[in-house]
């Protein structure tokens with residue numbers, strides 16, 4: 001056996017949500033590298049042009065489906081449309097997610113006591129309710145596959161205390177819980193379900209933090225590896241969980257965070273600048 005073949009997914013039919021940029025785009029490319037045809041989704045079709053090009057450059061088929069996961073019924077439509085387009089589904093990486101955002105698209109960072117209920121509701125709708133709807137819709141398609149893998153893109157924010165991002169963190173923790181419950185419930189139907197928990201990763205979503213000195217310095221001071229991740233450092237985990245390399249892995253939350261979630265009890269003693277949130 002060539003162990004590298006364990007990461008092959010030749011001919012597999014994959015759906016990657018939130019594939020227009022960042023982690024989702026990189027996951028779609030990685031799955032195409034491994035041999036998957038890929039349905040890619042975002043809110044607007046044109047946002048997926050680069051991803052489609054990247055998948056096709058790898059010799060695989062790319063299909064675009066668009067929809068806003070904040071809207072009722074969209075998650076199920078995307079799943080059913082993906083299965084119809086590819087003749088079934090073997091791999092689903094549900095990656096689309098959001099932070100609370102202001103009308104101009106900038107992230108809203110506020111402690112719960114100052115955050116608006118409507119922003120909590122929006123994050124729960126997109127990150128959690130749409131995840132449940134997507135999983136529900138994916139079940140019959142994955143049950144028909146002999147190599148079914150569902151990966152939920154959670155976050156280290158769901159594993160550690162994440163002030164100023166309580167809604168986001170709560171939904172990401174819920175995704176880990178959902179992955180564990182579904183893994184047990186669907187195991188005898190041959191469907192593996194896992195969560196991937198990246199740490200702070202440089203993408204458009206985190207540009208507000210990675211681009212500014214004090215906040216970036218403070219965040220990375222809590223990361224034992226002492227820096228931000230690149231998307232390329234996250235996709236390996238998604239490919240592993242999707243592939244036969246993880247054929248006996250289910251109900252797992254794979255943490256790719258530079259050590260952030262490792263409890264060190266403060267013993268490591270890395271110097272930490274004062275929190276920019278101290279006055280909040």
Ligand SMILES: NC(=O)c1ccc[n+]([C@@H]2O[C@H](COP(=O)([O-])OP(=O)(O)OC[C@H]3O[C@@H](n4cnc5c(N)ncnc54)[C@H](OP(=O)(O)O)[C@@H]3O)[C@@H](O)[C@H]2O)c1
Nearest residue numbers: 018019020022023042043068069096097155200201203205
């Ligand atoms: N970056 C990090 O540090 C980090 C860390 C841990 C976990 N994560 C998680 O990883 C995932 C990807 O994050 P990222 O940093 O790559 O984010 P990103 O660059 O902001 O990309 C988010 C993706 O989700 C899609 N999306 C957002 N809201 C949507 C909605 N309402 N309906 C449909 N699609 C929607 C976006 O598509 P549009 O083109 O429609 O905007 C985009 O493709 C998220 O679930 C995030 O929570 C990120």
